[in-house]
Amino acid sequence: RAHGGGVAVDASLRTSDPDVFAAGDVAAAHHPLLDTRLRVEHWANALNGGPAAARAMLGQETAYDRVPYFFSDQYDLGLEYSGWAPPGSYDQVVLRGDAGKREFIAFWLRERRVLAGMNVNVWDVTEAIQDLIRAGTKGVQVDPDRLADPSIPLGDVTRP
Numbered sequence: 001r002a003h004g005g006g007v008a009v010d011a012s013l014r015t016s017d018p019d020v021f022a023a024g025d026v027a028a029a030h031h032p033l034l035d036t037r038l039r040v041e042h043w044a045n046a047l048n049g050g051p052a053a054a055r056a057m058l059g060q061e062t063a064y065d066r067v068p069y070f071f072s073d074q075y076d077l078g079l080e081y082s083g084w085a086p087p088g089s090y091d092q093v094v095l096r097g098d099a100g101k102r103e104f105i106a107f108w109l110r111e112r113r114v115l116a117g118m119n120v121n122v123w124d125v126t127e128a129i130q131d132l133i134r135a136g137t138k139g140v141q142v143d144p145d146r147l148a149d150p151s152i153p154l155g156d157v158t159r160p
Contacts, residue, residue, distance in 0.1 A: 004028055006039040011063045012056040013049060021057055023049035023064075033065040033137050034084055042070035067130040077102060080126050083116025083133045090115055094144045097122060105129070112141035128154035 006028030013021050013029060024046030028039040048066050056062040071080040085108035092112075097104030105125065108116040113136035117129035132142065135158060146157050 004039045008037065011065070013053040013062070013064055014056060021053040023053040029064055031065065031068070031084075032063045033067070033134065036084070038068055038084060040068045040070065044069055044071070067133050069126070069130075077121065078123075079118055079120045081116065081118040082126060082129050083108070083114070085110075085116035092144060094147050096148050096150055107132075107147055109136075109142070109144065109147075112144065113137075113139065114142060114147075125154060131155070132157065 007015060007022040007026050009015055009022050009027050009029045011030050011032045013023050013027060015022055025039070025041040025043070027045075027049060028037050029049075030036075031038045045068075049064060052062050052064040067082050068084050069080070069082045071078070073079075090108040090110045092109040094107045094109060095104050096107070103121045105117055105119045105122055107114055107129075114129075114132040115136060116133065119125050119129065132154065136142075140158055142157050146152050
């Protein structure tokens, strides 16, 4: 229960028994990028966690540090969420695009660092969003006005 009902594993997806590993949506893994334990109940986590656990079982140095991700399609609404921004962890939400037309990206920020992003009916931006999240874990700050401006490519938001 302490881990959301999941099996507690370290960053290499190893349980407290050195010969037992867990991956996918059952694993409550210590996330080295976010320095917290997370359980992501989405098939994409199983798709990527299994090979990471296999590498660790083979003795390879492995840290499962993929940016948490899930997607969903609800009728004519498609969304992809990357990152981790639980309630109380962020101090600002920035919208980029047109929420009224249901075509936008929402970003959750703390101290001008991107914690998470959700694209709604905006496609092919997941990698750029995840790059901003990874940069944020290294202390890179963004200008919220530049982040909100759709005329500035996401890859250029951190540039002056």
